[in-house]
Amino acid sequence: MKRPGMCGAGRWLVALLVGIVLVSAGLPAVHAQDDVARANAEQWLKRKLNKPNMTLVEFTYAGTSWPDSTMGCPVPEGTPVEQGTVNGYEWYFLFDNQVRYEVHSNLTGTQAVLCSAVSATSDVILTTYAATSYSLLVPEAWLNFPNDDQTEVLFGPQQELACNQPGMRLRVLGRVASGVTPDELINTRLADVGATDDITARRTVGSYGKVTAFTTPCEDVTLQQRLSAFVRYGSAYTIEQWVPDADFATWEQPFMDMLAQFRPGEGTLTPSQSSGGEGAVATMPALPLAHLFLDDVFLGALNDIPGRSVTSIPGQVRRYLDFSPDGLTLSFVDVTAGQLRVLDAAGGVSPRKIAVDVDGTFPPAWRADSQEIAYAVAADVTDGSGTALFDLYAVAPTGGEPRHLAQFAFGGGCPTGYSDPADRDYFEESGPQGVANTLVWLSDQQFLISTRCDGGVGVLNLADGTIDERFSDVHSGVLSPDRTRFAGRGPQGLAIIDVNSGARTDLSVGASASQLAWSPDGGSVYYSTTRLTDGTLFDKPADEERGQQVFGFWPVQVGVYELTLARVDVASGETTELWHGAGRAIGRIAPVPDGSGVVFSAISSSVAVAEIFQAGADPTTAYDTWPQPALYLLLDGQTEARLLAYSGAPVFAPVTINASSDQPTEVQ
Incomplete structure (x- = not known):
């Protein structure tokens, strides 16, 4: 049985202020061991997201077990997986950023994995994702999964791609030959994925990019795809965005806002601030x-x-x-x-x-x-x-x-x-x-x-x-x-x-x-x-x-x-x-x-x-x-x-x- 949890008087007030009404009368008390595990899992999640100031509004949890160390969640490719039963909890944390996170942990909360994140509101709230060579607006509810050298980052509700969910992938292509244009990069990527677009419908986006649109089938749905390419200071980037056709109206403007605010790395001069x-x-x-x-x-x-x-x-x-x-x-x-x-x-x-x-x-x-x-x-x-x-x-x-x-x-x-x-x-x-x-x-x-x-x-x-x-x-x-x-x-x-x-x-x-x-x-x-x-x-x-x-x-x-x-x-x-x-x-x-x-x-x-x-x-x-x-x-x-x-x-x-x-x- 999943148990609803209580977050203390101060946090109840926050919950009321954001319009979430929780009825505490008659709810079973959180066990002391469970509360320790919850606190550990919550702190782990905040560190994982690099969002230490989030306020927990509501949580539910349930005891369960898994056959290996993935604890039932998608993990990055190449992650070592240890076989053996792991007993623990499924946590569903709702924070004041209006995002509900699914976290699986062991019984003490000292080992945890992040399964998914889902927005608790119909509005798409954007926040800044900053890397060493660029910054990009992304939905607050999305998770990010970079590769080892940060040249490719997948953004979405979870790491496993699903045809019924939106998502985005950014690739840092690095230095390109002099004179290479965003249009050429789009042509190359379309050829790689076997897709075509209406070249006359391509639009300028931001100051350095072009964006085009096309559709692809995915299981029993059609995905609306946006492909963008940017070139600045001789370095190139591509951004791919997708969403099921039925949800496109909700995501069309947020997708364009993300692209318009994309900021490739600054500076053509290499002198840098010294360690002094x-x-x-x-x-x-x-x-x-x-x-x-x-x-x-x-x-x-x-x-x-x-x-x-x-x-x-x-x-x-x-x-x-x-x-x-x-x-x-x-x-x-x-x-x-x-x-x-x-x-x-x-x-x-x-x-x-x-x-x-x-x-x-x-x-x-x-x-x-x-x-x-x-x-x-x-x-x-x-x-x-x-x-x-x-x-x-x-x-x-x-x-x-x-x-x-x-x-x-x-x-x-x-x-x-x-x-x-x-x-x-x-x-x-x-x-x-x-x-x-x-x-x-x-x-x-x-x-x-x-x-x-x-x-x-x-x-x-x-x-x-x-x-x-x-x-x-x-x-x-x-x-x-x-x-x-x-x-x-x-x-x-x-x-x-x-x-x-x-x-x-x-x-x-x-x-x-x-x-x-x-x-x-x-x-x-x-x-x-x-x-x-x-x-x-x-x-x-x-x-x-x-x-x-x-x-x-x-x-x-x-x-x-x-x-x-x-x-x-x-x-x-x-x-x-x-x-x-x-x-x-x-x-x-x-x-x-x-x-x-x-x-x-x-x-x-x-x-x-x-x-x-x-x-x-x-x-x-x-x-x-x-x-x-x-x-x-x-x-x-x-x-x-x-x-x-x-x-x-x-x-x-x-x-x-x-x-x-x-x-x-x-x-x-």
């Missing part, structure tokens, strides 16, 4: 750091990102953040307005405009004594050979009348525009075609300057306005902390140039070196590389109109690149790989001034946007999937980088300042 966690950043010194957060300039400290905003006008493009050599002033260019602005780094609130008509082709350049900053202005004329001319001016950080220094030519005819949607953020972060032009104030009478957009570095002499193009094969670069050496991109990788003598040393690190930065002690140079590993070309005429609307250009080439951050010792030429990941490119490198690590920005690839486009959805509504720079911290001696913020253009002030994000202090 937030504490690793919190213990870092308060080294002043400026960066661009949503195109606004933020000034803060390494241990307090993002810091405080020092600009507030939306829609402005700001570039070339830099601190003066004495660390007292932060400068940047408002490219949209053509203005050079500066801010007192030790307590300034609002940036001051000190120059106008500033051209964003070149970064500003501080004089070594921090008393002036130089900038370029397009002259809107050309020289005799048709090369564009620029005027070079200098102005004090306090403002005033700028003084004209020289006029110089800058040529090259380099390409403009983009082929990959990620190029826009990459070029804005790093410079035209991923490389910023050089403008370095060497002395009162000389500048180091890029002569062509496709390469060439020369010395501009202010005395006569001539340019000595000494290094035609060097493509831009950075000045060492002591301002005596210049590291540029050369045919073999890096060219280290003595700015006084012109002596040159080539370091063979490979021709793909892109972003460069000197270590604080000047003994080594950090550099990044990119290597294309996969790509997809979108060039079909039928997609051109839609592609132009989404991307702004056509055709579109989407690439996935292997990214590497490395360091080379200038004296020995020995290189050390520090980190590698995947995305579009590393945008900026900013070594921590105390030598404890390096901050870098990385731009994600546009694979997610392309996958949404392939699925027929509108990528412009999925803002979080578009490429953007992200700021990472790699501590010395570690290989895992920690995400600091979704921002870019990091630059540290000289360590003579001890700033905080709230109120920078005075110079030491």
